[in-house]
Amino acid sequence: MQKMWRVVISIVLIMILIGIVGIAVGFLTGADTARIYQTAENNNLVNLVMRYYEWIVQVFNTYKAALLGA
Amino acid sequence: MYEEDRLRALELYSRMFEDAADESALIQSLVSPTRQAVVVARAYNTNLGKLSVTTETKAAPEDRDENGIPDYVQAIEAVRAAAFARQPAPARETPEEPAPAEEASEETEEPAPAEEASEETEEPAPAEEASEETEEPAPAEEASEEAEETAPAEKASEETEEPAPAEEAPEETEEPAPAEEAPEAPEEAAPAAEAPAPAENKTQENIEFFSMPEEGKEEAAENEGEESVFNIDTDLMRQPRRKAKVFALIVYILFAIPLTLAAIVILLVPAVLFLALSVASIICGVVVVSTALNGFAVIADIMVVLGMALVLFALGLLFLWTAIWFIGGAIVGVVHGVAALCDKWCYKEVLD
Numbered sequence: 001m002q003k004m005w006r007v008v009i010s011i012v013l014i015m016i017l018i019g020i021v022g023i024a025v026g027f028l029t030g031a032d033t034a035r036i037y038q039t040a041e042n043n044n045l046v047n048l049v050m051r052y053y054e055w056i057v058q059v060f061n062t063y064k065a066a067l068l069g070a
Numbered sequence: 071m072y073e074e075d076r077l078r079a080l081e082l083y084s085r086m087f088e089d090a091a092d093e094s095a096l097i098q099s100l101v102s103p104t105r106q107a108v109v110v111a112r113a114y115n116t117n118l119g120k121l122s123v124t125t126e127t128k129a130a131p132e133d134r135d136e137n138g139i140p141d142y143v144q145a146i147e148a149v150r151a152a153a154f155a156r157q158p159a160p161a162r163e164t165p166e167e168p169a170p171a172e173e174a175s176e177e178t179e180e181p182a183p184a185e186e187a188s189e190e191t192e193e194p195a196p197a198e199e200a201s202e203e204t205e206e207p208a209p210a211e212e213a214s215e216e217a218e219e220t221a222p223a224e225k226a227s228e229e230t231e232e233p234a235p236a237e238e239a240p241e242e243t244e245e246p247a248p249a250e251e252a253p254e255a256p257e258e259a260a261p262a263a264e265a266p267a268p269a270e271n272k273t274q275e276n277i278e279f280f281s282m283p284e285e286g287k288e289e290a291a292e293n294e295g296e297e298s299v300f301n302i303d304t305d306l307m308r309q310p311r312r313k314a315k316v317f318a319l320i321v322y323i324l325f326a327i328p329l330t331l332a333a334i335v336i337l338l339v340p341a342v343l344f345l346a347l348s349v350a351s352i353i354c355g356v357v358v359v360s361t362a363l364n365g366f367a368v369i370a371d372i373m374v375v376l377g378m379a380l381v382l383f384a385l386g387l388l389f390l391w392t393a394i395w396f397i398g399g400a401i402v403g404v405v406h407g408v409a410a411l412c413d414k415w416c417y418k419e420v421l422d
Contacts, residue, residue, distance in 0.1 A: 008388065022380065
């Protein structure tokens with residue numbers, strides 16, 4: 001278990017590092033936040049993410065109600 | 071073996087050496103300390119059922135035999151009788167000395183140990199004993215065993231008359247009418263003379279052992295380690311068996327099952343929550359990647375969106391592993407812990 005934790009955390013840190021490098025390179029090469037948001041909204045990406053966020057909050061509230069009700 | 075019995079056995083052996091006219095012949099006849107340990111251990115009669123060296127003392131002498139003589143003392147006396155039966159040297163060198171005759175008379179006073187000794191030597195011996203016995207001259211061994219059955223007075227007289235070697239003397243004493251068979255004796259003793267080197271080495275080792283101080287003997291006995299009979303603990307050969315404490319087991323089950331179920335439910339809440347987070351993160355990452363490849367036209371924007379998707383995948387993987395750890399590590403660990411606690415509290419091991 002300890003070894004698997006090390007492996008998973010190592011992979012996660014590497015992926016986050018690569019993602020941050022990609023974001024930094026994008027902003028350095030002329031990326032614009034407003035343009036990205038506009039494009040995402042046009043492709044219903046924002047709505048989709050917001051729906052997943054609402055679903056997660058709903059699940060959390062369900063468990064919370066179940067635990068407090070018990 | 072009780073400390074008192076051990077001291078008495080040592081005293082008997084030391085008295086045997088004091089009485090012996092030729093210590094080297096006595097040592098040779100005793101063969102090895104291990105052999106003597108086996109003889110004493112076999113004859114040792116305790117109610118404990120194990121042969122370990124202890125410093126405990128007897129609370130009462132009720133574990134002795136009915137005749138008042140412990141079995142191991144009889145065995146040592148038998149060894150003494152057999153050893154002195156093999157020693158012709160004092161009678162040959164100084165015929166006027168009465169020592170061998172006295173020893174012979176002592177042997178006649180105790181016929182029972184000699185019979186026991188012959189019975190013990192006829193028993194199937196362990197591998198160590200067998201190997202030791204093969205090293206020594208076989209005719210001499212047989213002769214000494216049979217010599218115990220003859221009258222000691224005859225032994226003394228024949229030994230004084232014939233200045234035979236040490237191996238031949240007991241051979242001649244085994245037959246009371248040796249007129250015709252006397253010439254066969256040297257032929258039978260020939261194999262013993264052909265292989266004197268191992269016997270001499272063994273004798274030298276035994277002399278060194280018996281001439282050691284007491285602490286040295288203990289160290290040497292420890293070095294023999296597993297070969298020594300005294301290190302055999304019969305408890306190790308017994309199979310332990312688990313026996314349940316019924317009342318404790320019932321009470322434990324009554325309390326453990328609800329508590330375990332509650333712990334599992336409590337641990338399932340964060341597990342499912344992390345599982346949901348991981349699923350959401352991975353799905354978001356997939357949607358972001360698909361949108362970045364289809365809807366964006368600027369490379370810099372695509373780089374930023376792909377970087378965000380990679381971070382989402384990383385968080386999804388972290389949440390997924392956390393959920394797996396809650397299910398496979400924490401919940402299973404709780405169940406194993408409850409079972410181990412039940413094993414510790416509600417069961418005890420007893421020997422068969």
